[in-house]
Amino acid sequence: xxxxxxxxxxxxxxxxxxxxxxxxxxxxxxxxxxxxxxxxxxxxxxxxxxxxxxxxxxxxxxxxxxxxxxxxxxxxxxxxxxxxxxxxxxxxxxxxxxxxxxxxxxxxxxxxxxx
Amino acid sequence: xxxxxxxxxxxxxxxxxxxxxxxxxxxxxxxxxxxxxxxxxxxxxxxxxxxxxxxxxxxxxxxxxxxxxxxxxxxxxxxxxxxxxxxxxxxxxxxxxxxxxxxxxxxxxx
Numbered sequence: 001x002x003x004x005x006x007x008x009x010x011x012x013x014x015x016x017x018x019x020x021x022x023x024x025x026x027x028x029x030x031x032x033x034x035x036x037x038x039x040x041x042x043x044x045x046x047x048x049x050x051x052x053x054x055x056x057x058x059x060x061x062x063x064x065x066x067x068x069x070x071x072x073x074x075x076x077x078x079x080x081x082x083x084x085x086x087x088x089x090x091x092x093x094x095x096x097x098x099x100x101x102x103x104x105x106x107x108x109x110x111x112x113x114x115x
Numbered sequence: 116x117x118x119x120x121x122x123x124x125x126x127x128x129x130x131x132x133x134x135x136x137x138x139x140x141x142x143x144x145x146x147x148x149x150x151x152x153x154x155x156x157x158x159x160x161x162x163x164x165x166x167x168x169x170x171x172x173x174x175x176x177x178x179x180x181x182x183x184x185x186x187x188x189x190x191x192x193x194x195x196x197x198x199x200x201x202x203x204x205x206x207x208x209x210x211x212x213x214x215x216x217x218x219x220x221x222x223x224x225x
Contacts, residue, residue, distance in 0.1 A: 106158030
């Protein structure tokens, strides 16, 4: 079956512009996660959605970052007024209730470059 | 993940078994051992997890010592496509913020 998909795969933008990154989770997965990974670095948790519960936004680095998940499926991560330090690979993952939180299935990521 | 220790790198011959060690001496009773890998320019990929019993799936086997302070991931017949960074993490079922350490860079050679 289809895995987690993300779009765009690459995004180059100018400093100060807004960007939107999209994630389509695996059908039926109720949990959705956003992470980012800077070059040579580990995963940095950003936000977690679980069903209709309030999302855990504790990992968002600043108020320029926001995310929403509509209809319990597709999610959009928005970065306003992008800065060069926002350059990273943004990864989305989803998991099924039965599998537990740590069996997360990742998408291929969106590579964001802020010039 | 500061709770685990892995060798920084290892080489493996194609077709041979790859045995990847992980130390987790401070693991708690409710924490599982999870393995992920990340092939270059791709997202992380879940491999396997276990609590105390050995586990096997289509990708790998996980051997956990009786005291649970260490484990070994076994790739039974390594292929060139198994070249990746392999991450061992310990986490309870309710922890959803994955955190990877440096992992082990595995290079499978023909």
